[in-house]
Amino acid sequence: MRARVPASRAAAAAAAAAYVVAGQGGGGGGGGEAALGAPGGPGRRTVHSRRQSSRHPGPAVVAGVRENMGVHGAACLALLVTCAACSAPPVPLEDVVVIERSAVPERCERAVKKGDFVRYHYRGAFPDGTAFDSSYKRGSTYNAFVGRGQLIAGMDRALLGMCVNERRAVKVPPHLAYGKDGYGDIIPPDAILHFDILLLDIWNPEDTVQVKTYSKPEACSRKVQVSDFVRYHYNGTLMDGTLFDSSRTRLRTYDTYVGTGWLIAGMDQGLLGMCVGEKRIITVPPFLGYGENGDGSDIPGQASLVFDVVLLDLHNPKDGIAVEKLQVPENCPRKSKAGDFMRYHYNGTLLDGTFFDSSYSRNSTYDTYIGKGYVISGMDEGLVGVCVGERRRVIIPPHLAYGEEGTGKIPGSAVLVFDVYVVDFHNPSDVVQITSSFRPETCEPRSKKGDFVKYHYNVSLLDGTSLHSSLHYGKTYDVVLGTGQVVMGMEMGLQDMCVGEKRRLVIPPHLGYGERGVAGEVPGSAVLVFDVEMLDMEEGLPEGYMFVWNSEVTPDLFDDMDKNKDTQVDSAEFTDYILRQVSEGKGRLAPGFEPHRLIENMFANQDRDGNGKITAEEFKLKADESPAHDEL
Structure with a gap:
């Protein structure tokens, strides 16, 4: 999958046929022609010919012998072969190729038949064990069509019915090999040939991409189509199981478009119709793979490819969400x-x-x-x-x-x-949503800023998740409106309520607890839903007042406060007087605050020189005071 082969299957098959007819054998196996090629010219089909083959000896065999042994070594080999042939007993002309299946795979998906193209390794030897040829020594398989006269007749017969990874020991009689003519200095006349064959690959020009799904998800909402982009893992092997590549060793998927020429043609076809999560075996013949030349590295020429694929992802550039x-x-x-x-x-x-x-x-x-x-x-x-x-x-x-x-x-x-x-x-523009679920027929008075109110509440998130409730504490929640004792949204939601009224308040976070929320209680940026029931309400004082009179103020107010008549009022005298006015109903402190704290603030405002005593000159009523002070 590292190269693109856009050529069509028909074009590739035609190229393969032309390649063989041109006399180049089976690609990488041309060097074995002396041992395996038919004993005649390219167009000759007579297997009993006694005439010396006019075909030039296979270059790999002859060149290999001369390279490894030199000219003198070649002469010695020829002499040895001739002597062996002279001493051999006469061989009857049996029209039989003796086959011994020395290794048979457990599974045989396909067996060789006439017209198939095969890739195989072999060793050739004479009956005495003398080797005359080997594809292993050349480092490449022998590649040829079966039953088309590209091989000696005995080899054509020996390969029929073989499975990939099957190993056979074959004995070929001379009339099904090179006959009385032999083959140059390599094969003597009337020689019996022994071959040890290991089949590595089979394909046929009529083959298409073979797909076998062995795992498929139950739900498959979408299948791969042309122009889709896919992400998948794969292991790539030759037909005999030899690994040549794997996406898993690179720890990343193979990512590509399908059907647009980014892949070899066979993989473009084999991925179509897959579902995410599906696992398939895709078998690609060479004319839909890397063709006659292979990839120049791990994939030999004329090799069938087997991809074990799992599809992980699928989309199309035109997809929306x-x-x-x-x-x-x-x-x-x-x-x-x-x-x-x-x-x-x-x-x-x-x-x-x-x-x-x-x-x-x-x-x-x-x-x-x-x-x-x-x-x-x-x-x-x-x-x-x-x-x-x-x-x-x-x-x-x-x-x-x-x-x-x-x-x-x-x-x-x-x-x-x-x-x-x-x-x-x-939305940042949201305000508090107020929905009244119950309101008494007589709904007066209504709450306003400064009023002291008591209410029960349940608070939850907008999805209904409960946060907490005043009912869990067994007491009401009490606040003075407008004093910042509750969040702004609650201030707004409690306004204009009457005792007995029930409301639902939906408070956005910018009027609630903001982005940070309350640790362990209220999430940040949370919309809050309060279900509120008003139980009690006390009218507040006018803004700025901590104490008001319920009746006319006595003109001798300072003298009444100065209990010991020393012309000054201390804190105890001031406090005692204010509390007495409240208890007698003559005055009222601001509701919702601790009385002594209010009185302390009132006294501090009157004690202008801060000496702990109020004199008649310091003492003033609110109506007589400037706006900067907050006093009686």
Whole structure:
């Protein structure tokens, strides 16, 4: 798969046929022609010919002998062969090739038949064991068509019915070999030939890509089509099982377009129709693979290729996101839109189910604006139009996710699958939503700033997750409105209520606990839902007052406070007097505050020189005081 072979099967087959007819044997096996080639010219089919072959001896055999032994060595070999032939007993002309199957594979997917092209190794020897040829020594298989006269007749017969990885010991009589003529100095006349054959490959010009699926997922929503982009792992072997390449050794998938010429033609065809998670064996004949020359490295010429493939990912450049609504709440008063701020949980996987990330593992939601580019564009799009409490699956192609480069645990060109649960969302422009679920017929007075109110509440997140409740504490929650004792959204929601009224308040985080929330209690950026019941209310004092009179103020106020008549009022005298006025109903302290703290503040405001005593000159009523002071 490292090279592209766009040539069609027909063109490749024609090229292979022309290659053989041209007299080059079987490609890499041309050197064995002296031992295996037919005893006649390229067009000759007579196996009983006694005439010396006019075909030039195979270059690998002759050249190999001369290189290894020199000219004198070649003469010695010829002499040895001749002597062996002279001393051999007469051989009857049996029309039989003796075959011994010395090794047979357990499985035989295919057996050689006439017209097949084969690649095999062999050793050739005479009956006394003297070797005359070997493909192993040349480092390449012998490649030829069977039954087309490219081999000696005995070899044509011997190869029929063989399986890949089968080993045979073959004895060929002379009239099915080189007969009375022999072959030059290599094969003497009337020589019996012994061959040890190991078959490595079979194919036929009529072959197509063979696909065998051995594992397929039950659900297959989409299959590979032309122009799709795929990510897959593979092991590539020759037909005899020899490994030539594997994506797994590189620890990354093979990523490519299908049907656009980026792959060898056989793989382009073999991947079509696959599902993500499917496992197949794809067998590619050489004319749909790397052809006569191989890849120049690990794949020999004329080799069938076997790919064990598992498809991990699939998309098309034209794809948009795909959304599957897994669970939608019955009540959905509002759907998300671009510009909203959302809190959601997710599990992220690749298309084959491989996990890469989860918000659950961090025990916190993923919080972000949507539609503003803060997240990948596919997620921006996939989160629009959801309801709080909705569960959906968003499938995002890589061009809308992390592209060709990927990031972290996400490989390049990966389709991403997010299972999303929407916890809440809001918009920065949101205000408090107030819904009155119960209101008494007589709803007066109504709460306002400064009033002291007592109420019960239950608070939850927008998805219904309960946070806490005043009922759990067995007492009401008591606040003075407008004093910052509760979040701004609650201040707004408690205004204009009457005792006995029940409300639901939906408070966005910018009017609640903001981005940080409350550690261990309220998540950051959370929308809060308060169910509130007003139980009691006490009218507050006018703004700026801590104490007011319920009746006319006595003109001898300072003298009444100065209990010991020393012309000055100390803290004890001041406190005792104010508390007595409250108990007698003549005056009222601001509700909701601790009385002594209020009185201390009142005294401090009157004690202008800070000496712990109030004189008549220092003492003033609120109506007589400048706005800078907060006194009686």
